[in-house]
Amino acid sequence: MRGSLDKRVKIMRGISKFILFMVVSMTISFAAVADSAKEVERMLLKKEKSLNPDMSNPGSEEYPDWFKNSFLDLREDIEEAAEENKRVLLFFYQDGCPYCKKTIEVNLAQKAIADKMRANIDAITINMWGDREVIDMDGQTLKEKDFAVKMKVMYTPTMLYLDETGKVILRVNGYYKPNKFMTALNYVSGKHEKASTFRAYYKKIKPAKAHGKLHEQAFFAKPPHNLTRVKQKNAKPLLVVFEQKQCPACDELHNDVFNRVETLGFLEKFDVVQFDMWSKKTSLTTPDGKQTTANQWANDLDIKYAPSLVFFDQKGKEVFRAEAYLKSFHLQSILDYVSSKGYKEQPSFQRWIEVRADRLREKGVTIDLMN
16 A cells, blocks of 8 residues: 555656656746847847838848849740840849949930830849849749759849740850940840851951950960879869950959969969960860860850850869959959868858958958949
């Protein structure tokens, strides 16, 4: 009898401890939920305070009202554009992008360009960090930011011109100055991709002068150009600079950006080679061992204009390329991104460069994106 009573007492004590444990746990859980809710509320309040009076993000740009207000079913957009003998342009942007701003304020502010686009192009904006749902050309439904990853959008603006089947016929990475921007519009609207590449078309429209010369730099490797050396032990990563004669953008690259102390410091970390993208006489061996010419390799790599900077790792694999109009901070960041192998930890260059900019600002460095 006594043993039975002791057993019941032990059971009751166990139940009491369990109930006490559950009460304490629930109290802690409710407190954690409350703290979490307060943190979310604090973050939302902070974000709301950072918004503009009209609730837009700081640095956001107002795109022309003639840009298409799309439901982002791209197959329907392509079909509707084709019915009007137009083509679709996917304009990838992000808030605070200086080159997006320049495209709007400089290029699209010119009547000839705006009229050309309105008559021949259905332009659709895609936020590379956005959460809107997109039905892409393959019928896949995904968020804007995931679609940007799928289309390999690394920075903004990136403009993808599509044909009537949804194929990308011209990719513009970065900012094109007005004259080249108009040439791209003429190329797409005239359906010239059926006859030639954009690079060949651009050369025909604006041929290089015969007496022009390529710029020389002490850091350019001398021939013979056997680029399989990038795979040798302790070799530096390879940077191939494709240029052409009488190239204003190349002039700026050499006369300004390449001469800056910070740039030269980064370039020391690379094996740097320069090629005339049109030369059929310059022989070379590619990183994968193929013997070819500079012109043929440029075609194989789909180099569209000068200058183009193509980066290869020590396995001979292309890991990054820089195209279009780049100022010193962006180019130096790209050199840092590749030389530090930042692409292995952060595949999004845009996210990586934002972190780099923040770190430099913390050290008191002024970041001028347009310098």
